[in-house]
Amino acid sequence: MTTARRGDLFDPRCPTRQLLDRVGTKWTSMAVKVLAEQAPGEVRFADLRRRMPGVSQKMLSVTLRSLARDGLVARRVEATTPPSVYYRLTDLGLSLEEPLAALRAWAERHMPEIEERNRRAADAPSDGGPGTP
Amino acid sequence: MTTARRGDLFDPRCPTRQLLDRVGTKWTSMAVKVLAEQAPGEVRFADLRRRMPGVSQKMLSVTLRSLARDGLVARRVEATTPPSVYYRLTDLGLSLEEPLAALRAWAERHMPEIEERNRRAADAPSDGGPGTP
Numbered sequence: 672m673t674t675a676r677r678g679d680l681f682d683p684r685c686p687t688r689q690l691l692d693r694v695g696t697k698w699t700s701m702a703v704k705v706l707a708e709q710a711p712g713e714v715r716f717a718d719l720r721r722r723m724p725g726v727s728q729k730m731l732s733v734t735l736r737s738l739a740r741d742g743l744v745a746r747r748v749e750a751t752t753p754p755s756v757y758y759r760l761t762d763l764g765l766s767l768e769e770p771l772a773a774l775r776a777w778a779e780r781h782m783p784e785i786e787e788r789n790r791r792a793a794d795a796p797s798d799g800g801p802g803t804p
Numbered sequence: 805m806t807t808a809r810r811g812d813l814f815d816p817r818c819p820t821r822q823l824l825d826r827v828g829t830k831w832t833s834m835a836v837k838v839l840a841e842q843a844p845g846e847v848r849f850a851d852l853r854r855r856m857p858g859v860s861q862k863m864l865s866v867t868l869r870s871l872a873r874d875g876l877v878a879r880r881v882e883a884t885t886p887p888s889v890y891y892r893l894t895d896l897g898l899s900l901e902e903p904l905a906a907l908r909a910w911a912e913r914h915m916p917e918i919e920e921r922n923r924r925a926a927d928a929p930s931d932g933g934p935g936t937p
């Protein structure tokens with residue numbers, strides 16, 4: 672990293688690279704959106720899972736653990752039987768929602784034209800164009 | 805997807821999910837930034853590689869091929885010996901730079917506090933806190 676106070680994505684030794692790969696995924700983006708909608712309130716694990724269709728229990732656990740380790744999410748366990756686990760965004764986590772929302776909006780807006788292009792490219796005979804190795 | 809005209813990240817059948825995972829990675833972010841700095845000009849493969857320290861030839865090829873397939877990057881081959889390959893952002897690719905830049909800025913800005921937190925958590929004895937399964 673160039674200084675002790677700011678990361679540098681273009682420095683191969685800087686952990687900004689790993690951080691970007693962690694926060695840029697679809698599951699992080701979805702979890703942060705659902706939690707941001709309830710902020711500063713909490714969301715139960717089971718509710719989070721229900722609102723992220725297609726996520727497995729394991730993938731959601733991994734995603735939330737990674738967010739908690741990075742200090743973006745706070746976790747609270749209530750000693751019920753079975754235990755109830757609640758998650759909420761920290762202030763740091765909440766600050767991530769704005770750039771993630773912009774990327775999400777870009778992807779949702781441009782997905783149709785990108786998919787249409789991909790479909791046409793896959794149907795077309797190989798012509799040495801951009802899709803060819 | 806909810807309509808034919810816009811993607812929906814929360815629909816498991818919608819390709820927005822895969823698109824987001826493709827464009828959210830560190831290598832995509834770096835390649836788009838380097839290309840955006842030269843837009844509308846082109847950048848040679850070797851120059852791109854030099855400006856993305858740590859990227860392997862293979863990883864850069866995979867990244868650029870994926871961007872080209874999605875219509876974010878245009879590729880031009882000049883029939884020299886050996887052939888020279890040039891890349892430039894399309895208008896669609898250029899539109900991705902703004903949200904990627906915001907996410908990059910967030911990661912670079914908050915990396916130091918996140919790493920500091922991770923370092924402390926790794927050094928501390930396990931206490932059933934957020935980092936514990």
